[in-house]
Amino acid sequence: MTHDRIEVLGLGNSLVDLFAHAEDDFLVAEAMQKGAMTLIDEARAETLYKRMGPATIISGGSAANTIVGVRSLGVASAYIGKVKADELGRAFIHDIRTSGVKFDVKPATDGPATGRCLSFVTPDGERTMNTYLGASQLLSPSDLDENLVREARIVYLEGYMWDRPAAKETFQKAARIAHAAGARVALTLSDSFCVDRFRSEFLDLIRTGLVDTIFANTEEVHSLYQTADFATALEALRAEGALGVVTRSERGSIIVEGEGTFEVPAFPIDRLIDTTGAGDLFAAGFLAGMARDAGHVKSAQLGALAAAEVIQHLGARPQVRLADLAAENGLAV
Amino acid sequence: MTHDRIEVLGLGNSLVDLFAHAEDDFLVAEAMQKGAMTLIDEARAETLYKRMGPATIISGGSAANTIVGVRSLGVASAYIGKVKADELGRAFIHDIRTSGVKFDVKPATDGPATGRCLSFVTPDGERTMNTYLGASQLLSPSDLDENLVREARIVYLEGYMWDRPAAKETFQKAARIAHAAGARVALTLSDSFCVDRFRSEFLDLIRTGLVDTIFANTEEVHSLYQTADFATALEALRAEGALGVVTRSERGSIIVEGEGTFEVPAFPIDRLIDTTGAGDLFAAGFLAGMARDAGHVKSAQLGALAAAEVIQHLGARPQVRLADLAAENGLAV
Numbered sequence: 224m225t226h227d228r229i230e231v232l233g234l235g236n237s238l239v240d241l242f243a244h245a246e247d248d249f250l251v252a253e254a255m256q257k258g259a260m261t262l263i264d265e266a267r268a269e270t271l272y273k274r275m276g277p278a279t280i281i282s283g284g285s286a287a288n289t290i291v292g293v294r295s296l297g298v299a300s301a302y303i304g305k306v307k308a309d310e311l312g313r314a315f316i317h318d319i320r321t322s323g324v325k326f327d328v329k330p331a332t333d334g335p336a337t338g339r340c341l342s343f344v345t346p347d348g349e350r351t352m353n354t355y356l357g358a359s360q361l362l363s364p365s366d367l368d369e370n371l372v373r374e375a376r377i378v379y380l381e382g383y384m385w386d387r388p389a390a391k392e393t394f395q396k397a398a399r400i401a402h403a404a405g406a407r408v409a410l411t412l413s414d415s416f417c418v419d420r421f422r423s424e425f426l427d428l429i430r431t432g433l434v435d436t437i438f439a440n441t442e443e444v445h446s447l448y449q450t451a452d453f454a455t456a457l458e459a460l461r462a463e464g465a466l467g468v469v470t471r472s473e474r475g476s477i478i479v480e481g482e483g484t485f486e487v488p489a490f491p492i493d494r495l496i497d498t499t500g501a502g503d504l505f506a507a508g509f510l511a512g513m514a515r516d517a518g519h520v521k522s523a524q525l526g527a528l529a530a531a532e533v534i535q536h537l538g539a540r541p542q543v544r545l546a547d548l549a550a551e552n553g554l555a556v
Numbered sequence: 557m558t559h560d561r562i563e564v565l566g567l568g569n570s571l572v573d574l575f576a577h578a579e580d581d582f583l584v585a586e587a588m589q590k591g592a593m594t595l596i597d598e599a600r601a602e603t604l605y606k607r608m609g610p611a612t613i614i615s616g617g618s619a620a621n622t623i624v625g626v627r628s629l630g631v632a633s634a635y636i637g638k639v640k641a642d643e644l645g646r647a648f649i650h651d652i653r654t655s656g657v658k659f660d661v662k663p664a665t666d667g668p669a670t671g672r673c674l675s676f677v678t679p680d681g682e683r684t685m686n687t688y689l690g691a692s693q694l695l696s697p698s699d700l701d702e703n704l705v706r707e708a709r710i711v712y713l714e715g716y717m718w719d720r721p722a723a724k725e726t727f728q729k730a731a732r733i734a735h736a737a738g739a740r741v742a743l744t745l746s747d748s749f750c751v752d753r754f755r756s757e758f759l760d761l762i763r764t765g766l767v768d769t770i771f772a773n774t775e776e777v778h779s780l781y782q783t784a785d786f787a788t789a790l791e792a793l794r795a796e797g798a799l800g801v802v803t804r805s806e807r808g809s810i811i812v813e814g815e816g817t818f819e820v821p822a823f824p825i826d827r828l829i830d831t832t833g834a835g836d837l838f839a840a841g842f843l844a845g846m847a848r849d850a851g852h853v854k855s856a857q858l859g860a861l862a863a864a865e866v867i868q869h870l871g872a873r874p875q876v877r878l879a880d881l882a883a884e885n886g887l888a889v
Contacts, residue, residue: 244875277624277651277873280613291610310643310669318610336643537870540610542577 227299229325229374230514234397235286235381236359236390237304238338239311240499241278242350242537245343249274250351255343260352260414262386263341268355271341280311281538282318283340284359285413286381288500288539291322292507292529296556297546298514301325301371303397307358312337318540328366331358348495348534360387364396372397373404376514379506380434382413385421398433407513409436411506412443419446429463436466436513438506444469468523470505476526478519487523490531500539504529507545515556525554560632562658562707563847567730568619568714569692569723570637571671572644573832574611575683575870578676582607583684588676593685593747595719596674601688604674613644614871615651616673617692618746619714621833621872624655625840625862629889630879631847634658634704636730640691645670651873661699664691681828681867693720697729705730706737709847712839713767715746718754731766740846742769744839745776752779762796769799769846771839777802801856803838809859811852820856823864833872837862840878848889858887 250257253271263271272278284304293300302319306312308330315337319326338357342350362384372378378401384390398408410428412418418425425447428434437460439447444456444467460467461479470476475488505526512522529545536542549555583590586604596604605611617637626633635652639645641663648670652659671690675683695717705711711734717723731741743761745751751758758780761767770793772780777789777800793800794812803809808821838859845855862878869875882888 272650273654275650276654277615278647279871280647282610314611314613317605317608321606321609538612 229301229371230298231290231293231300231377231379231510232303232371232375233286233290233300233379234303234384234394235284236338236356236383237287237306237315238284238340238354238359239315240281240283240340240342240538241272241275242281242342242344242497243276243278245276245345247345250343250345255351255353256416257345257351258349259416260354260383263353263355265335265355268339268341268353271353275341275343279537280314281540282315283539285383285411285503286379287319288503289379289507289510290324291319291540292504292545293511294323295541295545296508296511296525296529296549298511298556301375303328303362303366303368305331305358305362305366306337307331307334309337311339312358322540327368331361334358334361342499344497344499344537348498350497350499356387360390362393363389364393367393367397369400372400375401375406377407377409377510379409379411379510381411382417382421382425385417385424395433402433407436408434409438409510410434411438411502412447415442415446418443422447429465434465436468438468438502438509440470440472440502468509470502472501476505476523478523480519485519485523487520487527490527492531492535494535496535497537498534500533501530503539504533504541511556517556521554525549525556528552528554562634562704563631564623564626564633564710564712564843565636565704565708566619566623566633566712567636567717567727568617569671569687569689569716570620570639570648571617571673571687571692572648573614573616573673573675573871574605574608575614575675575677575830576609576611578609578678580678583676583678588684588686589749590678590684591682592749593687593716596686596688598668598688601672601674601686604686608674608676612870613647614873615648616872618716618744618836619712620652621836622712622840622843623657624652624873625837625878626844627656628874628878629841629844629858629862629882631844631889634708636661636695636699636701638664638691638695638699639670640664640667642670644672645691655873660701664694667691667694675832677830677832677870681831683830683832689720693723695726696722697726700726700730702733705733708734708739710740710742710843712742712744712843715744715750715754715758718750718757728766735766740769741767742771742843743767744771744835745780748775748779751776755780762798767798769801771801771835771842773803773835801842803835809838809856811856813852818852818856820853820860823860825864825868827868829868830870831867833866834863836872837866837874844889850889854887858882858889861885861887
C-alpha cells in the first residue's frame, strides 16, 4: 500500500483519557498535584476510577494528540505506540486511523490492558492527570518501522517515554535513525515532574545532539535548569544550541535559536473549558509549520491557533479540521 | 445495605454512545434517516464504526439518561438494564453508579458485547443514531428486582424495549407489579419509527391501563395517530385518558390531562451543541417534579431546564448537578 510521504512521525505513550469534572477539594483529598501528570499503578487506577465521577472517554496520549493535530493541519503524519487488543485499544486505533494518521503497530494480545489517563478537570479548566501506562510501556525497539523513521522530516518524541526502559530504548533508536537520515529530532519535556525525574538524561540528549529541538512550557524549563527565574532558564536553553520552543499559556510562546528570539501571542478564545492538550496541540501547529518550512513565527502562530481550538472543549483531540481553521486565519501551510 | 427509598425506577436498553461529528452528506451516503434511531446488527456496527470519525465515548441509553437526570435533580432513583462484563459495560456501570443511581443488575458474562449507539452529530446539532443492542437485549424478567419495583413511586419505561421479546416481557412484568403497588407507570414513545413498528401495541398499553403516563415528541404523537396535524394528534392523546406530556423542541412542551392543558416554554440556551438526550432529560425533569408532587407546570419547567443543560454539550448525561441548576432558577424540588 502506498501513502503520502510521511512528514512528521511521533512516538509516545498510547493512552485513552477518561475525563471527569472534579472540585479542587477532591484533588486535595486524593493528594493530587494539581496540573501535573502522576504515574499510577493498576491498583491505584482501579481505586481512583471508583472514586471518579461519570467519565467521558476520548483517545489521548501526548505525542498521539500532537500527531493527530499535525494531520488535521493537512501534513502527512504517522504514529508509533502500543496498545492492547482490548476495547479501549481498539478505540485508540480507530480514532488515530480515522484521523488520517498512519498507524501500524501491532497491539499486544496479552499483558496489561491499554493504558489510560484518569483526568480530573476542575472548574478553572485545569486538568490533573493520573496515568496508568498499561500496554503502552511495552513499546519496544522491535515495534519501530525503520523505513517510516527514515521517511519522516521530523521525528517527535515524548519525554514521558523515559519512564520505562523499553520505551526509552525505542526512543533512542528512533532518534539515531532519524538523525542519520537527516531528519530533525524534537523532544517535548512533557511535565515538570517528568523533567525532575530525568533532568540529567534530558540535558544529555540535547548536549550529545541526539535531540535538536525542545518543546517545553515555563514550569518545565524552570525545572530543567532548576531556577525560578524565567529569563535565566530561557538563556540556559538558548545556550544549548538547540531550537527551543517555550509555551507560556495565555502569555503566548517564545522561541529561541542562536541569537534569535521570536515572541508570538496566544490566540484569543471565547471560553476555557479544559486545558488538556494545550501543549500537545501547540506542538502540532509548530511541527506542521516546521515541516513546511513556514518559519518560526508562522509555526508558533499555527501552534497558538491549534492550542486555542483544543482548550475550548473537553479532550485533547481537535474537533474541527485544523487546516480549515488555519486557512480561515490566513495561516494555511 | 440500606438506601434512600427509591422514588423513580427506570428500565431500558443499556447503551454506551459513540459520538462523532459528521456532515449531512455522510448521512445521505450511508442512507441514514436524519434525527432517527435505527437498529443495526453487529456487522453493520463494525462497518459503520470503521467509517466513523474519531469518537467520544459517553454512557447513554434513553431511560438510563433520564434516570441519571432524575438523580441529579436530587430524587432517589434506580435503573434496571443489561450490559456485558466487558470494558464498555464496566464503564456504563461505573457511570450510572457514580451518578448516584442504584444499579444492581448482574452483567452478562457471555454472549454479545455491551450495546452501543453510533451517534452522528451534524453541524446543526442534530444527532442521528445507529444502535447495536448487544447485551441490552438480554434483559429478562428474572433481572427484575420486584422489591425495587414495588418501592418506586414512578416506574419509567422506554418504548425502545419493545424491539426485543425478553425486554418487552420484562417491561410488562414491571408495569404490572408497579400498578399493583399503586405506582405510576410512564412510557416514552422513544422514536417515531419505533412507534411505527409498535403502534397498536403501544395504544393497547395505554387503553388497557398498563401505562398511565405518556412522554412523546411531536413526531411520535403524529406517528402514533397517523396524522400530520398536531392538534388532532394532541386531542387523540387526550382522549386516551392518560397523562400526556408532549415536547416540541424549541417550542416548549404541552401537557394534556382530562380537560386540562398546560403549555410551558423551552428554557433559553446560549448555543446548541448536540440534541442527544433532549427528550430524555426533559423526562428526567418532569419525573423528578412528579415524584415530588410539584404540579405539571413546575415539572415541565424542570424538564425544560434539564433539557437545556444537556443540549449545550456533547452527550446525554448532565455535566453539572441539576439540583443546583434548579435551585439557581427557583425550581428546587
